[in-house]
Amino acid sequence: MLTRKLPIIAVATAPGKAGVGVIRISGPNLLQITSALFQKTLTPRQANLLTLRDGDGEVIDQLIAIYFAAPASFTGDDVLELQCHGGPQLLELVMRRCLELGQDQGLVIAEPGEFSLRAYLNNKIDLAQAEAIADLIDAQSEAAVRGAARSLQGAFSNDINSLIEEITQLRILVESTLDFPEEEIEFLENAQARERLKTVMHQLHALREGAKQGKILRDGIQLVLAGAPNVGKSSLLNCLAGEEVAIVTPIAGTTRDRVKESITIGGVPMHIIDTAGLRDTNDLVEAKGIERSWEAIGAADLVIFLQDSSTIDSVDGPELELKAQILKSLPSKCPVLEVHNKSDLLSSSDLRSTKGRALFISAKTGDGIEALKQKILETVGWGGTQEGAIVARRRHLDCLDRASVHLDKSQQFAADGNVSLELFAEELRLAQDQLGQITGKLLPDDLLGKIFSQFCIGK
Template identity: 50%
Template sequence: MSLARHLDPIVAIATAPGRGAVGIVRVSGRGLVALGQTLTGATLQPRRAHYGPFLAADGQPIDHGLALYFPAPHSYTGEDVLELQAHGGPVVLQLLLARCLEVGTHLGMRLAEPGEFTQRAFLNDKLDLAQAEAVADLIDASTEAAARSASRSLAGAFSHEIDALAERIVTLRMLVEATLDFPEEEIDFLEAADARGKLAAIQAAVAGVLARARQGALLREGLRVVLAGQPNVGKSSLLNALAGAELAIVTPIAGTTRDRVSETIQIEGVPIHITDTAGLRDDADASDEVERIGVARSWESIASADAIVFLHDLTRWDDPDYQAADAVIAQRLGVADPARLLQVFNKADSGRPLPPGRDGLCLSARTGEGLEALRHALLARAGWQAAPEGVFIARTRHVQALRLTAEHLAQAADHAAQADAALDLFAEELRLAHQALQQITGKFSADDLLGEIFGRFCIGK
């Protein structure tokens, strides 16, 4: 998205595609009073709903509905905004959209790009970047907890914490940089001002926000879990049990699952994206080409998973061939990343105990025994803690920016602790920490980052 075009008037259908009771066409730009008058045949009063016809070029009504006019700067984008609320038929909305473009030709009006309305709100200081991202996160929220957290971020909870941290860093920067003009007194001055104590307090505060941001990122992005194991160990049954629905076909025939089957559930508000995969066994033993492809896709899913549930069959544990095949799979999974592995033993309803010397969870996908323990284990593997009410939605880039801030503050602490008190380096690390922190709210952001962020929004928002 080009920032050079942000002065053009823009228009888009702001409601989802398809038929509905109401559809909205949204316009943003400068000098929309005349546009509203041409479209409605009336002078629109600010922030008051006007009911009447939406007029075509020949004066005939395209539809009847509500027109709302929000003059700048008191609007979502900070520009003049006109909203036409009509019946939600695709043809009606397309006619209204075409009419807006026709009337706005002399203004240079064009179709809005994805996220451009919210981008203008950011550029016009109606929202900071974290709040703007929260708009998309609120729309995309897949759980109630994620929606509530996104709403808090949109209201500014996350931004306020970041701004407060930034202000504390700036205050310390001013203190340190001021002493650079008085080198003969700098060490005593900083000691008297407790600069290192202030820095330690800032580091602790950043660590706290980082921990909550990790929780917020997990609420937004969820945890990708893959069910892996040999054929017929109960992976599909476990998926169905966790989802509470018959999503995957379950039969006693090995190799029933030929391709990946995915479902998203929520545990304590955290989205868990579970993928059931084809049973793992040597390609040479696979019965046909379809299953070989399925096994290859299983390994692809395993490679990108956040957590791997390695499922074992208690009823076959005494079979030497089964154990040998399990050992081959375990070796390959362990090489991938042992920290992601969760050992789970299925068919506990058979009465078989956990094999000697083995650690893991015992459960029964058929009866539901042990499922709650598995749910808690998955949350623990993700690093989730019971969410306090103040958790805000966050993204991976926010977490990375906070980590970078913490790293620069740690470097600053090292310089401050040196006997010769390298204050120039101390000040530089504080500046870099401040700069990293400001990336979150967009006060220090490259244009390509903005294009990447807003390009993922839906058109009309």
């Protein structure tokens, strides 16, 4: 997919019926395909109302065609956009006719993400921007849309590039000294290399923090509600979702399987998973459900360990045991929020005595739910501000983490003074390589193919 230079075609709009359906063609020699389709040469960037006919001269559709001449197009190659009527069968017919008439030019159906890949290979956008296009389409909240749009405009790439530039300057300084060993004396001091490195490390730290927020914005949080039966997990899900998503009854063991619902809290997508109450059971179906509860806990970003506050003092033993079990099953770094439900059943003096001890809520009355939402955002490390936020992916975070490790090492070598100048420079280079992978410089081809294949067809 990376090397083929053939023209490609795909439906760019979502499957299903719509007012308009867009088919996009991109590649070399599009004018030949265009004149075969419409028997005329199209002026670039002009909307043309045209009729497309089949081999027997029968009308397939009347459509609007816009031709973009290379390099002034999304992909950087010639692009033809056909705005047809939006019926799936109709679009299929238009596609078939285009493939028929484009056969001599080698027109083929595009792979997922191939249009964006070509834009990237033609230097219209860098890799982080290409990923931002996919993230913009997948965005699950308004804040994620805005973050992806900022990344697409280059906000994230610009920060990465200016950091790369700083490191390059520092490398030039160090590496030029390596060629003149007699001048190495006190080189690091004279060049203020350590101070400059510190500044770079600060900038990288800020970028990592921003990217962590960006990852939350893009992927959201897998929030698992876990606890003993009957403590009100399903009630809490319904309360957070604002609708009756899960069945609630006074019978312990009501929820048998995971129930998922996605909402946003403070602009952050939350994928809430209600689970079967955890207990020993001989019921085969319930046991299966509980197995799935443990699986959900094992894949969570945050677990709410829900307890019934009206029985809190009498069941300390089993609750503690359950909590220990949950803690053992968590993925590393996954936090647990201990929350006590049914606070409406506590007397006001009981409630006063619990003040400050833990989070008390009532899924029934909604009491404490706002505070719980704030606590959730705080616990997952959401900074609370969407201003200037970008979206980021695991891949970006991994590159930033590795860059940070290399900068830490370079700092250690800098502390050794002149004896380790070469190693100092080498670690700077490795950090720079990691940052370059985010925007796509120095990225192995197989990784590139993997990234773009996750895009949707027609993008």
